[in-house]
Amino acid sequence: MSSSAHKLPITAAEYLEGELRSETRHEFVDGRVYAMSGASRRHNEICLDLASALQSHLRGGPCRTYIEAVKVQVADDLGESYYYPDVFVACEPGDDDSHVVSNPKLIIEVLSDSTSRFDRGDKLTNYKRIPSVEEIVLIEQEWPEILVFRRSERWKRNLYTQFDTIVRLDSIGYAAPLAAFYQSHPFPEDVQRPWYHLNRIED
Numbered sequence: 001m002s003s004s005a006h007k008l009p010i011t012a013a014e015y016l017e018g019e020l021r022s023e024t025r026h027e028f029v030d031g032r033v034y035a036m037s038g039a040s041r042r043h044n045e046i047c048l049d050l051a052s053a054l055q056s057h058l059r060g061g062p063c064r065t066y067i068e069a070v071k072v073q074v075a076d077d078l079g080e081s082y083y084y085p086d087v088f089v090a091c092e093p094g095d096d097d098s099h100v101v102s103n104p105k106l107i108i109e110v111l112s113d114s115t116s117r118f119d120r121g122d123k124l125t126n127y128k129r130i131p132s133v134e135e136i137v138l139i140e141q142e143w144p145e146i147l148v149f150r151r152s153e154r155w156k157r158n159l160y161t162q163f164d165t166i167v168r169l170d171s172i173g174y175a176a177p178l179a180a181f182y183q184s185h186p187f188p189e190d191v192q193r194p195w196y197h198l199n200r201i202e203d
Helices: 012-021 041-058 116-120 122-127 178-182
Strands: 026-029 032-035 064-067 071-076 079-083 087-090 104-111 135-140 146-150 156-160 166-169 174-177
Touching: 012 026, 012 079, 041 064, 041 087, 041 104, 041 174, 041 178, 071 122, 079 122, 104 116, 116 122, 116 135, 122 135, 146 166, 166 178, 174 178
Parallel strands: 104 135
Antiparallel strands: 026 032, 026 079, 064 087, 071 079, 087 104, 135 146, 146 156, 166 174
8 A cells, every 4th residue: 555645535435436437546544545556576476376276266156256456345333444455255145346345254465565564554453343354364475474364263363484384264265385375486495584574573
């Protein structure tokens, strides 16, 4: 998400109407609209590979996989926001809006230096407010690291960093080695987290 927002708050209805005509995607957070920056090729390929794998896994069932251009709504007594998750899965038939999903089951964000702090912070907190969300996944794109948060575990942080470790997405019954999440851009076996992230305080 960009750090620049319109100075005056707008309504959710105004945002949704404007987004239909806009050539640039924006996210909406409690009256503020934020332009989204472009993604790297690595980011894009991780998203496409994962979306394809999940779509194949879920084929024939009630769940659908969405990528980048479909919004997720967060709406309750605390406020209303609209985000574009990198990849997400929805299984409830009540979501009939052509551009917005209100009941996602699994949400996945691929992190970058420009989005990591927000994705790990306010956005993660807001995703947890959606009653239908069972799992939230954060994938680092520059080194092998996947974080999985499950409602059934009271959002405990599950960290995966080893290539042969099986990463489970319990919400949809999917499991694969961590290396499979980076198949288009595999890392060398000695890759390490950059030094400036080594002492980062995690949620």
